[in-house]
Amino acid sequence: MATASRNSVNRVQFGLWGSVLLIGAAMQPAWGAESSVDIGTVQATAAGSGAAAETRKVESAPYQAPSKTPLKVSQPTSVVSKHYIEHNVVATSNYDDVVKNTPSVSSVGPNGPGMMENMGLSIRGFQDGQYDITFDGMPWSDSNDFTHHSTSYFMAHDLDQASVDRGPGTAATVGTAPFGGTISLQSKAPSAVSSINPYTTFGSFGTRLFGLEYDTGVLPQYGGASGFIDYEKSQSNGYLTNSKQKRSNVFLKVTRPIGDSTSVTVAAMHNTVHQNVPVGATKAQIDQFGANYGLSSDPTQQNYYGYNYDDIHTDFEYIDLQSYLDSGWMVDNKLYTYAYYHRGYNGLDPNGETPNGTTYSATDVPGEKMGMDYRSVGDFARFARDMGAGTLNTGLWLDHQYNSRFQYLVDWTLNGALNPNSSAATERDMKDTLDNVQPYVEFAWHITPSLKLTPGVKYAWFRRTLDAAVNQKTGAPLSYSKTWSSVLPSVDLHYQIQPHWVAYAQVAKGFLAPNLNTFYTVDPSASDVKPEETMNYQLGTTWEHDRLALSSDVYYINFKNKVGHRKVGSNTIFFNEGGVVYKGFEMEATYYAGMGFSLYANGSVNDAKTKDTHQWIANTPKNTAAGGLIYNRGPWYGSLLDKFIGKRYGDDGETQALGGYSVTSMAVSYTFKSQATAWLQKARINLQLNNLFNNKSINALAGYTAQNNTPLYWTIPERNLYVTLSANF
Template sequence: MTHAPTRLRRKPLTHLILASLCATGAPLTFAQSTGDLGSVQSTATTSTGSDSATATSTQTAPAQAPTQGSLTATEPKSIINRNYIQNSTAPTSNYSDILQIAPSVSSITPNGPGLMETQSLSIRGFQDGQYNVTFDGIPFGDSNDFTHHSTSFFNSQNIGSISVDRGPGDASQIGFATFGGTVAVTSIEPSLTPAFSVLGSYGSWNTWLSGAQFNTGDMQQWGDARAVVGYDHSSSDGYLNDVGQRRDNVYFKLEKPLGDNTLLTFYADYNRIYQNTSLGATAAQIHQFGPNFGLNGDPASQSFYGYNFDRINTDFEYIGLQTQQWGWKFDNKLYTYGYYHDGFNAVDPNGETPNGTTFGANDVPGTQMANNYRAVGDVFDAQRELGPGTLELGGWLTHQSNFRDNMNVDDTLNFALEQLNFTMHDTLLTFEPYLQYAWKLPYGLTITPGVKYVSFERSIDSPLDQKSGVPVDYSHTWTKALPSLTVHEQINPSWSAYAQYAQGFLAPNLNVFYVTNPSASGQPAPEQTDNYQIGTTYKTNRFTLSADLYYINFRNAVTSTSVGGNTIFSNAGGAVYKGFESEGTFYAGYGFSLYGNLTFNSAKQDSTGDWMPNAPKMTAALGVIYDRGPLHGSLITKFVGHQFGDTGDTQPIGGFAVTNLAAAYTIKSPTSWMHNTRFGLEIDNIFNRTSIDALAGYTAADNTPLYWTIPGRAVIGTVSTDF
């Protein structure tokens, strides 16, 4: 009779976490694992992406969960598997559209899923540039402010899964901005069997996508190599008036075992995009023209779609090698990616600046910019069992070279040059080595102390610097050692708990060099955080449940807003982010699951108590999923709570909810030469809510607020089949 009390006394971490979560007065809800290198054999699989402790049948909560936690994670983590991506999101979606279902996440997509760069992707109130985005473990982003272009590299066709680590992670979590978390996107895996698949979809706003994908299957004559290659083309007029998009994407992935202990991976992705750009709409424009006001078809207007567009070409390649040798597990990826962007905008598409250039009093004034960069780097990790635990060491080294210029042009005269505003070449050299030891103790406890050293070296060489307009040739390096400590307890095969402390660090943006004399003005302190988190995860075939509490002390918090299309940064000083997060799925039987997540978030400045901008006070989701036999369906509502669009508790944005319905029916063999033919129908925003959901910025002329609205109801039909 004494066994149960004795066991509980041996679980101090469990008691602490459960007591803390119960003290919030909110219900518990629960959650894939951050794996180590694991097997180095080919990762081709047909699994659902749930933890190995659960079955991979679709008749389980882990298989049907839109998001779920991890039994091995040491910080709050939500995983979105391929099942949800394929069956419950639009074919044109980017990672940012898929991600918005997750706890504490808010995503603003004014033109429809994947049809415009995401205007705000907030995680716990942290904005793009304050958290990482990685692809197959490789961090990427712009060097100037660490932000990302959601339309420019990947789409839902070549994404296998996405996980959201809400926090800085342990020492091995690398990237430009670790303290805000990591959005980890993984590529699709080659299938076990040969297949040629085609996909076509058509929907609202004249949106269509066509694509094809070929899987070689296991090629025994080539040493069990497997490969997948695919191509997609999409085109849309967009929800916003005259804000269209055309996009092409081709991708290739090869996995080749080299003996029993080594796996070679090669990945390549190429993307080409043409998209019209809108800066948002004033309240008067929304009232006069409707919530979908964007651009127009009048060549005499600065809102003409022919004057406001982007041409972007990108590529992303890596060679990866996983091997087990001499008692070590090694994982190395050598990579490069490039981004080439020509952007054209009228000076004021919102109508507050009159026409007129040096070439003509009625000519339309505009700007033309170029933003081209190339990054090369390497990610390395090594692990081995040592004593009572696992030693892990590694590092990340990357160099990015960036060329930018900006000029005034006459749009009426086919973008004739008026004046060069600035031109510059800047570089960023980042080095992050790390070391940690996972000390395994009795009763399922693992304690992992670690340290990561970060070094950011910026340089700029400009004959005509942005803002200052004078020549600048300068460089500066920011460094810091970042300790971390995680405690993980595997209570039983279905239940785990964790606690974490870690420091975060983010180098200042490139704009600190936009001054007359950077060496004399001095360099600002970087953004830094102390992160504290505790949480628990429970997972069986019937349930996936997870909950966590977090507290983040943020120093030198930088906020930003857009004025006339230009981003303006300011330092809000200290801030505290804290909250409660939960998510869970219950498999009710007969193919049905119930899903929900609920978060309460706070992000306030120390000095004033004002809310940080674009930080919702709560988020929630509720839905039902059906997946049995040939039929799949989901009905899910996402709610984003009240927030402020700017500092000082100004520009309040009311809470809003969007409900999406998706259904699909698969016929295994409609003919002898067709297999797995799938018919899908999706209705996004079925209640057609089109209220304001974000501040887009301000006009340059009169500082008039600009807004984004929720895109209206969209109906999308999809057909795919294998041959």
């Protein structure tokens, strides 16, 4: 079954990659005058564009800031630049390592940078599945619970920037969960200069990565088109015992101007990962085997690494057309598709509380085999026009995802034979779909040259279907569908106090579509579940000049329609109950002290409590902070940064109390700029040292054992060091 699925994946990928290459080769018209608004054009950099100006840019607070809030935002936002990513983020990393030092963000990466899926990336206490992630503006997630697979798509080397929007955004912010915020990932643009960039990383836990990027530069013979292709292959033993990972990733992007006012961009990504997957360790296991206990090497045990692993294949492709029409409208249309093909294997109880035994033998090792295959196809069209008094923005997001899932009981001693050898071995056999339709309209009204008011409204319509031969939880067949909709207004005010100082205020409604688990019941029609909703009230200010980049904000979020459930006879009933109040204060600042040195600090005070019991919501730190020193002058770059996560609870009901902790990281790099050798454009050596003070304490609850409900934990990876060498020819 897995083989057939993978063959179909290969056929799809061949077709998509072939389309990308044909489009890139076929474009012939020339690009004319440069537009004042960026629609993806690629321009050659003018020769000899002042070294003095570049020095002034580098030696400034906005440039050296690990993250900062742009002057144009209308909600609390932290942007992490390509400059920071290049010097501070290990090449094996994913987006979670890029954004983890921003205000109100906490992250749990138990196996090292990018070496397993993130186990707890939260924003203000909102967990994965309660916020959106977009890539080049397109939302992506699993349809069942809106979570994301951090190791399965994009790698840090291909990112231009990442931003954390701590709020539902305006009416133009689309996605399945514009509820707790949006992490926006932006791929880098093709270079105007042709180059070949080999790079390699090696370091702790037996980690090594090899990559090669080729940039075409601007190609006059193809009408000014440019593009790049980047291939990376990595492997690591990981920090946790027997938790290896092998990964390969290729990303291609081509941009082509057409005429004076249009550009087309095509991009394609393919990723494969094989990883051994631990599920956390009990306190007893940590005390006996060490903080890095993950999986065993004993094939008679259910936590043997050979029984606990994932094979995952993914792809993501899009075509983006941007154009300025004679009518005055700006059009941006992204047609995209992405897919996720997963085969997962595990021992029935990797933590040893369930004894061995199958229908074949009392000593055989029991386990499970699962599969999840989905593809999403969507289109995101945006339109804008200057109306004199302001700008009218409107658009439409459409997305359809088809998902098939199965899970079987197996006997590992008999090489994965079904256990028992009958239909009872099937724990789930399901096919589901999710359809999203979100039109929006908003008007950015320039009341005065300094004051802008933007009211807007979005209509969200979504529909789930489930066709299950064996439904999850119940084991019974079910065919069911349900539709929800919601009207989501927003209004924000943006005031430019001075050229380098702005203030903003926002009121916006967010929503979260019901999870597929509301269908995991004998009779879903007995449940009356509305989408979870938030009303967000946010007020902030930001200052940006050469010496200082400073921002702060306060927020109050009223979360209602929280979904709960109870057992009624043999049926589980889902319903809306109570809610949560989130409130807090956030700030971040970078001060350029001179001589290449900058000081950075951010912090947050967060509060998230249920309305009825006034108890803390799980995994919401009471405060977060980050700070340190940056040096960037001439060929040298250095940083020493510490991230602090305050006290929190691992589970609801204020249980599993977790103490505060901090992790300090250091980065040093030197860039060689060759003057004598024309073919070597630049070379760089990076050194990145994580967890400088070797803090290996417990930092997160991983869940509970199935048999005795014993708590499982994650710990902080021990001190780890990586060296990266790169060159441009």
